Amino acid sequence: MSIPHEIDPRAAGDPRNRYVSDEQFYRSDRPADSVLPEDRPRGGTAPAPLRHRGAWSTFLLIVCIFLLIAAGIALFP
Secondary structure, eight states: OOOGGGOOGGGTTOTTOOOOOHHHHHHTTSOSSOOOOOSSOSSSSOOOOOOOTTHHHHHHHHHHHHHHHHHHHHHOO
8 A cells, every 4th residue: 555645655654643634634624514605696586687777867968968059059150
């Protein structure tokens, strides 16, 4: 049986050396319930449709600018 992670074979018999497996190493700092809830769940309800709230105000602004230009042309020919 080969020693994992290319550890010096002369140190394998030393009782002070303790080599943990990959599963033990990565599990050591995790809590017991390591599954976290999703912060952005997939699926579910459809998103609300987008509303363009500024459409009327933009239209009125363009009309006012057009009327100012028309009044300027009419008053100062």
